[in-house]
Amino acid sequence: MAISVESFFLSPEAEGTLQAQIQQMIAQGILSGRFRKGEKLPSSRRMAEHLGVSRITVTLAYTELQANDYLESRDRSGYFVSQNAPEPPAFTPSAAKGDMIDWGRAIGRRYTGGATPEKPRDWSSYPYPFIFGQTDPSLFDHASWRHCALRALGQKEFQALAADAYDQDDPKLIEFIARHTLPRRGILAEPGEILLTMGAQNALWLTAQVLLTQRRTAAVEEPCYHALRDILTQSRCHMAPVPVDRDGLRPQALPERAEVIFTTPSHQAPTNATMPLDRRQELLTRAREMEALIVEDDYEFEISFLRAPLPSLKSLDTDGRVIYVGSFSKSIFPGLRLGYLVGPQAFIREARALRASVLRHPPGHVQRTTAYFLSLGHYDSLIRRIGKAYARRRQVMETALEDQGLGVEGRGVFGGSSIWMRAPEGVDTEDLARRLQARGVLIEPGRPFFEAARAPRNFYRLAYSSIPSERIADGIGILANELRA
Incomplete structure (x- = not known):
């Protein structure tokens, strides 16, 4: 492997001759472990042009380093870090020079300290x-996903792959969600009422940022999805935990002051309680009385192998007060990081603007690959x-x-x-x-x-x-x- 010439620069504050500065720069790179044994240094001509010095200055520096066993010369190949070069120290380098900032005071808001559990990577x-x-x-359809990914890489799909869509989403994927995915949950939505997100967690974050302020109260299930609690803590809203029973969230236990209600009616997270149909209707009635909005996280609705799932809260809503959160990350694979929000256009418009200011949109190639995986029937077979x-x-x-x-x-x-x-x-x-x-x-x-x-x-x-x-x-x-x- 060759060391890039851009790795080298002369500091205006350095002391000594140019030759000594070049020697010190290379030796420090080797001693710090940045330059490893066997790696090729730039030629003396390229190094001289890059640093703005004479070639003989670089040659003399290389020769001196070779004499001290830092470098070795190979016939007609140039200079390489010597196999006998000093070993980098085993200790951890000290903090960078000049880091005199008191980060305890400099950090305005903290996002660490949540209750996110740790899972072994292996x-x-x-x-x-x-x-x-x-x-x-063993269950995933690797061949079909690979086929869809290759198709999305094709020349005809270059715009979907490479274009900056700013705040827009892949029309093929939006069309499939509107015409196939949502109707299975009893939901009818226009493209302007759907927004793609980087998974359900990103959808919940966008929702919390748009709907909540420091003066508003969010009702959450107790227990609930741990990342949701972290998200709401970061939003600085008031949180009102509402204990769940074997049928999920209890509408009559909701506090009067709650403006937004977060719930997982299909599979309560983490208890797996399923909210019966009459309680779903009761929750909608209670939210109407409170003039509250409902955020429905409908994760794992596809994995209903015992019997068909109940209608979603969103499908029963006649007021437009339910914001629906869906995800492909649970059903396809979590590393996909692709979910979606469904809600009134006024809400989606604000969530879209917020998303654009943070990450524009999910990667185009991921969106188009997923669109093919869904539309060609591979997703249904996988489920x-x-x-x-x-x-x-x-x-x-x-x-x-x-x-x-x-x-x-x-x-x-x-x-x-x-x-x-x-x-x-x-x-x-x-x-x-x-x-x-x-x-x-x-x-x-x-x-x-x-x-x-x-x-x-x-x-x-x-x-x-x-x-x-x-x-x-x-x-x-x-x-x-x-x-x-």
């Missing part, structure tokens, strides 16, 4: 990964395959949990990809998760889903989306033994 190497939200490569696999895995998991006598707290009425669990009182599932990880079992502790001040420690989530059926019983057995211990 989760797939564990024998028993009961991890939520990851893709099982059917996932549904069959999840149905088998869920049956195996429920049998194993029953055999081991473990406490199930919530399971999705229509399907989903996980089961919400309760350990005996006194068990800290974060400590349990650490012990299980050492034995090859990954679970998700429940504490991050609760408000910090009153978070119980004995809940956890088991997902069956990322573990083969034949490993589930053994993993549950290890979990049960740790709980008994």
